[in-house]
Amino acid sequence: MESCDAIAGCGRPACKMLDGDVEFLSTASGTTEGCHPGGLQTKWVVKETRDRELLQAYLSICPEVQTYALGDLAPPHWDHCRWHVLCDLLGCVHAVALTYTGLTTPVLQVLADPREDHCLAAAASLLRSLAVHHLPGLGAFECHVNAGLQDLLLEAGFSLAVRPHQRLALPRDCLRRLCPVDDANQTETEAGKQDMRPVGHTAPPTDLATRLGPADAEAAAALCATMPRSWFEPKVLQEGRYLGIWQEGRLASMGGTHVFAPEYGVAALGNVGTDTDFRGRGLGKALVHQLCCHLCQEGIQVVSLNVESDNEPALRLYKSLGFSTVMDFVECDVIRT
Structure with a gap:
């Protein structure tokens, strides 16, 4: 991340999806390895994980954006977290979603570096998959997402009360x-x-x-x-x-x-x-x-x-x-x- 410089306000559509199909895996997975091979991906995988090192490696790339998620890697918060990742076929993580269940109302966080089109598209694809396969089971919940991504929840049939924020x-x-x-x-x-x-x-x-x-x-x-x-x-x-x-x-x-x-x-x-x-x-x-x-x-x-x-x-x-x-x-x- 750039130090001290304002990096917000992408001004671009936040709901563009990744090219290719997204498959949701219903079972939790362990460690994934590998890196992005380059070129066009034709398939993406969304899965639940408890691999703390994998999550830390991704979240630490942009700590200003992922501060709260990084903090939840530590006890006692870790025990109240469910983590979903969107990966390419070699297991490289492109987006992370955190569902925190330690409060009366669950909190979902899907945030991406607003400067990177690919990161925003990956977050959008992950959120759309979760809206079908994961979020209906939460009942009422709170979510924190990049500005614009909330439209995906509206399209999926959710009702929202929206409060615009800035992350400083x-x-x-x-x-x-x-x-x-x-x-x-x-x-x-x-x-x-x-x-x-x-x-x-x-x-x-x-x-x-x-x-x-x-x-x-x-x-x-x-x-x-x-x-x-x-x-x-x-x-x-x-x-x-x-x-x-x-x-x-x-x-x-x-x-x-x-x-x-x-x-x-x-x-x-x-x-x-x-x-x-x-x-x-x-x-x-x-x-x-x-x-x-x-x-x-x-x-x-x-x-x-x-x-x-x-x-x-x-x-x-x-x-x-x-x-x-x-x-x-x-x-x-x-x-x-």
């Missing part, structure tokens, strides 16, 4: 620009060379926030309840990385991670918000900045998050810190009509 990401080189140099042995000249922030950019303070723990669960839940479509359970304060800013004896601002997978170098931010009584003071920006610096120090190389496309204040905040738009996608509530 902050790759590692941008993390280094954002976060202060903490090497005590580094000279001022060396530090200056690494400080590549634009002229006039002033980093927010990085010591306002403190780590949230189980004792802060009640205050965190109350603040999350004021955020539209937020999801919070007390256990996330232990499983993820959460920071909060306290002012006047209240939790004024907070944010954490929906995904924290240092073994795969990725994290996704979530539950970021500021109490209405404390907005306009720069607390949200300071908190996100400090959180990203903590994640960088723990080995995270890519930080991403999802923002509703019409949430202009949030988009401005994240882009002021160096985040860029990776792709347009939609979250949909789906039922079979």
